[in-house]
Amino acid sequence: MGAETYALIMLGTIVFAIVIGVHVAIALSAIPLIFGLIFMGERVLPMYPVQAFGMMSNYPFVAAPLFIYMGALMEHAGVAEKLYDAFYQLLGPVRGGLALATIGMAIIFGACTGIVGAGVILIGLLALPSMLSRGYNKTLATGCVMVGGGLGVMIPPSIMLILYGCAAGVSISQLYIASAIPGVLLGLMYMAYVYGWAVVDPSIGKPIQEDERIRGKELLNLVTKSLVPPVVLILAVMGSIFFGLVGPSEAGAMGVLGSLGLIVLAGRMNLEVLTKATTSTLKITTAVLMICLGGQLFTGVFISMGGDAALRKIILGFQFGQMGTIIIMLLIVWLLGFVMDWIALIFILVPIFSPLIATLGIDPLYFAILFCSTLEISNMTPPFAYSAFYLKTIAPEDVTMGVLYRGCIPFFFVNTAMVILLLAFPSLILWLPSLMR
Amino acid sequence: SQAISKAEAAEETWTWKGQAFCSRANRLYELGEDFGEMITKYSNGRVKIQFHQAGEMVPAGQVFDATGQGIIDFGQGCPCLAKSKAYAAQWFCDAPGSQSPIEKIIWYYNGGGKEILEDIFHKKYNSHPLFMIAITAEIWLYSNKKINTVDDLKGLKMRAAGVRGEVLTKFGTSVVVLPEGEMVPAMERKVIDAMEYSSINCTYPVGFCDVTKYLYMHPTKSTSPINIWAINLDKWNKLPADIKKSIEKASRDATLRSLAWGIEQDTLTLKKAVEEKKSEVLVLPSDVIKAFDEASADYYYEKAQKDKDLARILESWAKFKKDYGKYGKWMDYFNMTGDHIGLVKGDS
Amino acid sequence: MKFLDMIDGISIWSGKIVRWLAMVLSLVVLYEIIARYVFNAPTIWAFDLAMMISSTMFLMGAAFIQYQKGHIRVDVIFNMLPARVRSILDIIFFLLFFFPFIGVMIWWGTKIAYGAWIAEEISNTSQWGEPVYHWRFVIPLAFLFFGLQGVADFVRLIQSLFASPDKKNEIPVSGEAEKVA
Numbered sequence: 011m012g013a014e015t016y017a018l019i020m021l022g023t024i025v026f027a028i029v030i031g032v033h034v035a036i037a038l039s040a041i042p043l044i045f046g047l048i049f050m051g052e053r054v055l056p057m058y059p060v061q062a063f064g065m066m067s068n069y070p071f072v073a074a075p076l077f078i079y080m081g082a083l084m085e086h087a088g089v090a091e092k093l094y095d096a097f098y099q100l101l102g103p104v105r106g107g108l109a110l111a112t113i114g115m116a117i118i119f120g121a122c123t124g125i126v127g128a129g130v131i132l133i134g135l136l137a138l139p140s141m142l143s144r145g146y147n148k149t150l151a152t153g154c155v156m157v158g159g160g161l162g163v164m165i166p167p168s169i170m171l172i173l174y175g176c177a178a179g180v181s182i183s184q185l186y187i188a189s190a191i192p193g194v195l196l197g198l199m200y201m202a203y204v205y206g207w208a209v210v211d212p213s214i215g216k217p218i219q220e221d222e223r224i225r226g227k228e229l230l231n232l233v234t235k236s237l238v239p240p241v242v243l244i245l246a247v248m249g250s251i252f253f254g255l256v257g258p259s260e261a262g263a264m265g266v267l268g269s270l271g272l273i274v275l276a277g278r279m280n281l282e283v284l285t286k287a288t289t290s291t292l293k294i295t296t297a298v299l300m301i302c303l304g305g306q307l308f309t310g311v312f313i314s315m316g317g318d319a320a321l322r323k324i325i326l327g328f329q330f331g332q333m334g335t336i337i338i339m340l341l342i343v344w345l346l347g348f349v350m351d352w353i354a355l356i357f358i359l360v361p362i363f364s365p366l367i368a369t370l371g372i373d374p375l376y377f378a379i380l381f382c383s384t385l386e387i388s389n390m391t392p393p394f395a396y397s398a399f400y401l402k403t404i405a406p407e408d409v410t411m412g413v414l415y416r417g418c419i420p421f422f423f424v425n426t427a428m429v430i431l432l433l434a435f436p437s438l439i440l441w442l443p444s445l446m447r
Numbered sequence: 448s449q450a451i452s453k454a455e456a457a458e459e460t461w462t463w464k465g466q467a468f469c470s471r472a473n474r475l476y477e478l479g480e481d482f483g484e485m486i487t488k489y490s491n492g493r494v495k496i497q498f499h500q501a502g503e504m505v506p507a508g509q510v511f512d513a514t515g516q517g518i519i520d521f522g523q524g525c526p527c528l529a530k531s532k533a534y535a536a537q538w539f540c541d542a543p544g545s546q547s548p549i550e551k552i553i554w555y556y557n558g559g560g561k562e563i564l565e566d567i568f569h570k571k572y573n574s575h576p577l578f579m580i581a582i583t584a585e586i587w588l589y590s591n592k593k594i595n596t597v598d599d600l601k602g603l604k605m606r607a608a609g610v611r612g613e614v615l616t617k618f619g620t621s622v623v624v625l626p627e628g629e630m631v632p633a634m635e636r637k638v639i640d641a642m643e644y645s646s647i648n649c650t651y652p653v654g655f656c657d658v659t660k661y662l663y664m665h666p667t668k669s670t671s672p673i674n675i676w677a678i679n680l681d682k683w684n685k686l687p688a689d690i691k692k693s694i695e696k697a698s699r700d701a702t703l704r705s706l707a708w709g710i711e712q713d714t715l716t717l718k719k720a721v722e723e724k725k726s727e728v729l730v731l732p733s734d735v736i737k738a739f740d741e742a743s744a745d746y747y748y749e750k751a752q753k754d755k756d757l758a759r760i761l762e763s764w765a766k767f768k769k770d771y772g773k774y775g776k777w778m779d780y781f782n783m784t785g786d787h788i789g790l791v792k793g794d795s
Numbered sequence: 796m797k798f799l800d801m802i803d804g805i806s807i808w809s810g811k812i813v814r815w816l817a818m819v820l821s822l823v824v825l826y827e828i829i830a831r832y833v834f835n836a837p838t839i840w841a842f843d844l845a846m847m848i849s850s851t852m853f854l855m856g857a858a859f860i861q862y863q864k865g866h867i868r869v870d871v872i873f874n875m876l877p878a879r880v881r882s883i884l885d886i887i888f889f890l891l892f893f894f895p896f897i898g899v900m901i902w903w904g905t906k907i908a909y910g911a912w913i914a915e916e917i918s919n920t921s922q923w924g925e926p927v928y929h930w931r932f933v934i935p936l937a938f939l940f941f942g943l944q945g946v947a948d949f950v951r952l953i954q955s956l957f958a959s960p961d962k963k964n965e966i967p968v969s970g971e972a973e974k975v976a
């Protein structure tokens with residue numbers, strides 16, 4: 011067997027190690043070190059710090075801490091609360107209205123933040139108690155909180171798109187623009203599904219009481235007030251990217267500035283809030299980027315051993331054609347998404363897929379959004395489902411992991427339908443970026 | 448038994464794994480692949496090449512360092528990437544006002560350039576450089592503003608890098624460093640007024656002429672980068688003399704071939720730019736040229752006071768000019784195309 | 796143990812300091828935006844400085860996150876195992892994966908940073924042309940801190956394995972990953 015066969019064995023070993031619980035960053039870094047020493051010799055040793063330095067001097071990575079910081083600050087800006095209040099009044103009177111309100115506010119909040127955890131927890135704290143106390147179906151209630159939080163990484167800005175851009179060398183700005191329509195569409199599809207369910211079975215969620223409602227001027231006032239901060243922020247971040255004024259990392263800094271401004275306006279600015287936000291920024295940034303570093307180290311060894319060429323040969327050997335190969339690649343993402351961490355998946359799969367995409371003449375931007383849409387599903391597929399883990403940390407005792415997993419299932423079909431829709435209509439992805447060119 | 452070991456030595460083969468500083472989509476990568484095939488062919492199949500794109504084994508900016516460390520056997524890149532440990536290496540790459548591409552080749556092989564570059568790379572990067580691509584002269588400036596006088600450079604918002612960027616700041620140009628992918632949108636949204644990047648056959652496909660009105664040429668001394676393969680010095684030194692010789696020959700042939708190919712492609716592309724994209728081709732006004740070349744020279748000699756290698760390069764350039772300058776113009780005259788590509792009846 | 800507490804202290808304090816780099820990073824990038832759009836005078840240093848700050852932040856944060864048990868692991872299957880098996884597995888993971896990797900990063904990271912120092916390496920990407928060899932030393936330093944915290948956690952794992960059941964609760968057990976991102 012040649013080194014390339016062992017490279018494939020190494021890939022399998024890493025997946026196995028991650029699944030049984032080796033820290034993701036360590037598995038990605040240390041297992042290639044062992045294989046590299048055996049099949050590449052000592053040259054793998056200096057490769058490690060050289061790869062690390064390469065990542066340190068790769069500018070797109072700067073976007074990650076900035077958007078994470080923006081998201082961490084946003085938790086304290088009170089945007090989510092106001093948005094939920096407004097949507098509560100707007101959609102509450104409809105059947106299944108609070109579930110619709112949850113997703114509706116998640117769409118807008120998703121355009122203000124780009125990390126999964128913060129979204130799920132924040133939306134969960136706001137929406138879950140009000141739904142459960144009104145006797146909403148538990149799986150529905152938890153399901154919309156989880157997918158609502160997940161919208162944070164489908165709708166730009168998004169840490170997922172940043173990391174994909176870093177791994178694939180695709181412009182993060184372009185990824186943001188390209189994901190805007192699919193992201194919002196996914197949110198609307200969630201809403202359509204929930205409303206459909208509520209029409210068929212009204213018992214899943216009752217409208218809010220008449221005496222809770224506000225109307226007319228008061229309602230208009232509430233809606234306007236709740237929408238101003240996110241709209242300003244979306245314009246500052248996405249607007250400046252769309253009009254080509256700033257690059258993605260600079261947009262992240264604009265977002266930080268905007269979030270700080272909103273915290274001040276909300277009258278919540280103090281050292282404790284700042285310390286909390288910076289601490290969680292450090293935690294998330296380090297945890298995420300250490301995995302990215304592991305991904306770079308893995309890639310260097312895997313390719314040096316010839317693993318990429320071997321895998322390409324296997325996939326191209328099937329001769330499925332362009333569409334067939336795309337589907338095979340997405341199936342791999344989807345399957346591994348059940349048991350793996352999505353950040354690791356980006357850094358393991360993108361270097362393998364990128365040359366295939368080039369060989370087959372697939373638009374890298376188009377594939378990027380397909381990849382990320384499929385990867386988003388991994389957040390809610392058991393057993394390893396980030397969204398469920400986050401929600402579990404704040405959910406009441408009787409909301410078991412089983413309930414959460416069940417809550418994911420229907421939305422899982424919506425997400426899959428979304429990917430099929432994108433496969434059938436590439437212009438959903440490519441139309442908006444074409445305006446920018 | 449001596450006969451056997453000799454036969455064994457004759458059979459010895461080497462497989463080199465290396466990487467480019469650019470991606471597969473880049474034309475320079477393709478030229479690197481060509482060079483790899485030439486090495487294998489010229490060495491009668493004894494040196495085999497496994498070539499990878501940027502970032503696959505080591506980060507793009509670290510190819511020379513990684514070669515010296517022995518992580519990869521060879522790395523392809525512009526000498527300006529070597530500026531980290533050898534500041535003067537940039538002057539082999541993109542030094543405005545210095546040498547046209549063909550002059551650079553003549554100087555490299557006959558005026559002492561090769562020895563200097565080898566010295567730098569042996570000392571600072573533990574590797575042996577092989578010149579393998581001479582890139583054609585760059586468009587001096589892709590601009591949406593006219594440059595009539597030196598004053599027009601002042602306040603010009605421009606993307607520029609390397610030595611040229613440094614000289615431009617002396618004219619009050621507001622120099623921005625943007626990566627390749629962000630240049631075209633920035634130009635389109637008027638974030639910048641002008642940019643420099645590469646030869647037109649490389650920039651046209653990524654849309655430079657879609658967003659630019661004027662293509663400014665420097666009639667004699669447009670800057671032209673080169674690419675080299677740096678081979679790990681220990682690996683290089685272990686090669687038998689005949690293999691080394693065949694690789695050096697491949698290097699020289701690849702260089703000349705790349706330049707001829709580039710001029711052909713530039714000509715075809717320029718036609719497209721003017722006819723399809725309505726680009727206006729302009730020559731830089733002579734007082735701007737003079738001021739810029741002088742400022743460049745001042746800057747180089749100023750920098751050379753602190754850098755021995757750069758001083759050596761400038762000295763070698765001066766000697767080359769003295770030795771060959773007066774003959775160069777005859778070759779120029781002899782090879783001049785002017786506007787006479789082809790012949791039609793009635794031409795005199 | 797005093798020694799282990801000292802390591803914790805180093806990790807905690809390094810985290811308390813480097814977390815503010817997020818703020819510094821934002822300021823540097825914002826300064827560049829203002830310099831470019833308001834004053835039409837972009838800096839030559841913001842680009843590289845931003846990379847230095849953000850990479851220093853995440854590397855130097857590794858020890859703190861190790862202390863906080865915040866490095867991501869897929870622990871669905873792992874958590875189904877009995878506590879003792881988990882401890883033994885963690886000990887194996889430390890010996891087989893963690894320490895060799897950290898060791899390479901410290902030893903070879905130092906070697907390469909030292910070489911860069913001797914060569915007085917400067918940036919090859921920026922107009923600024925600033926020295927970058929100090930930056931290379933962030934790698935061995937960060938992994939030294941990270942490794943030290945690993946040693947502390949490793950020692951505690953061993954202690955917990957041999958401790959009497961009533962004392963077990965006092966020793967923090969690895970595996971309570973905090974989910975992030």
Ligand code: NA
Nearest residue numbers: 120162165167
């Ligand atoms: Na988002």
Ligand code: NA
Nearest residue numbers: 347348388394
């Ligand atoms: Na999953």
